[in-house]
Amino acid sequence: MKAYIVLITLTVLFPVALAQMVADDYELTNRTQGILQQARTAIGATSPLQSLSVKGTVRRQVKYVEVSSPTEVEEKEKTLTSKLRVEFQFPDKFRVREQGSQVNGQGYELLAIVNNSEAWIYPQPIVPSTPENRRVVSVEDAEQNLIRQAQTARTNVSRFTVGLLLTAAPSIPLEFTYAGRITSEVGTNDVLTVREAEGYKFLLLLDPQTHLPTMLNETVVMSQRVTVIPTGLGFDRRYNRAIFTRAREERLARSKPPHAVSVQMRLSDRRTVGGLNLPHRIKTYYNGQLVEEIEFDEFTFNRPINPKKFEENRPR
Numbered sequence: 001m002k003a004y005i006v007l008i009t010l011t012v013l014f015p016v017a018l019a020q021m022v023a024d025d026y027e028l029t030n031r032t033q034g035i036l037q038q039a040r041t042a043i044g045a046t047s048p049l050q051s052l053s054v055k056g057t058v059r060r061q062v063k064y065v066e067v068s069s070p071t072e073v074e075e076k077e078k079t080l081t082s083k084l085r086v087e088f089q090f091p092d093k094f095r096v097r098e099q100g101s102q103v104n105g106q107g108y109e110l111l112a113i114v115n116n117s118e119a120w121i122y123p124q125p126i127v128p129s130t131p132e133n134r135r136v137v138s139v140e141d142a143e144q145n146l147i148r149q150a151q152t153a154r155t156n157v158s159r160f161t162v163g164l165l166l167t168a169a170p171s172i173p174l175e176f177t178y179a180g181r182i183t184s185e186v187g188t189n190d191v192l193t194v195r196e197a198e199g200y201k202f203l204l205l206l207d208p209q210t211h212l213p214t215m216l217n218e219t220v221v222m223s224q225r226v227t228v229i230p231t232g233l234g235f236d237r238r239y240n241r242a243i244f245t246r247a248r249e250e251r252l253a254r255s256k257p258p259h260a261v262s263v264q265m266r267l268s269d270r271r272t273v274g275g276l277n278l279p280h281r282i283k284t285y286y287n288g289q290l291v292e293e294i295e296f297d298e299f300t301f302n303r304p305i306n307p308k309k310f311e312e313n314r315p316r
Helices: 002-043 139-165 237-254 307-311
Strands: 051-069 072-089 093-101 107-115 118-122 174-184 187-196 201-206 213-224 227-230 256-273 276-286 289-301
Touching: 002 174, 002 187, 002 276, 051 139, 051 237, 072 139, 072 307, 093 139, 093 307, 107 139, 107 307, 118 139, 139 187, 139 213, 139 256, 139 276, 174 201, 187 213, 227 237
Parallel strands: 051 227
Antiparallel strands: 051 072, 051 289, 072 093, 093 107, 107 118, 174 187, 187 201, 201 213, 213 256, 256 276, 276 289
């Protein structure tokens, strides 16, 4: 008899619990879609764009170490400036390009491109050789390297598509889920969790009064590599070798193993351009410390973009 009572109880309660779960999911989905719709309306992103081109300047705070002699080491800080261009050819071609100079004065160029289902970055990371033969590269490592490239490119593009327009490329489907309301450095905000199919996740914060995005927040694992520059080199090879040795020692001593870092991209200085309410400044913080500032100074809408730009430096 007891077995029958338990069976009857489970038969009655299980459908009730399942119905409640379905109702909760439905309510959460409606809440999420409602907040997204309010935010896109506040931005003005209710009509589809053909293209968007954005120009800006990146200012990055860089700390480095200068070794001017085998016994003289000095910590320094410098602001590096670079040019940024973000180009969207909707629905599914995106390009982020940055050009600037490093601490040592050498120039650099960084590219992240998404072209339909393909994505890559430039310069391409070096594939490590096998331990047995430094001239041989593992096919599996090479394939994994291409996968990581694609993930990095999609991540870089997603930050800008969501931060500027609250949209996503068809080849980078994003899932938004309402996560509640929190108080942080940018005030009290509604929070949406944003997930990619490949596992990348970040938080999107929106002002509950204006419904505008205020911040993107994610936790990443990164290693701390300190730039060490040897200077004071002369004609004495032994002296120069001692400087290089000290520089290598400083680099090893100051480097830290991979650790979790809270990355905040705070959106501000909003102005209406072409009917859209867009942020003209993005400040990036690592664990609360300002490391980078992007200032946008030009937005161009619905003008043709050379399709060759989205083929640049494609891996072969």
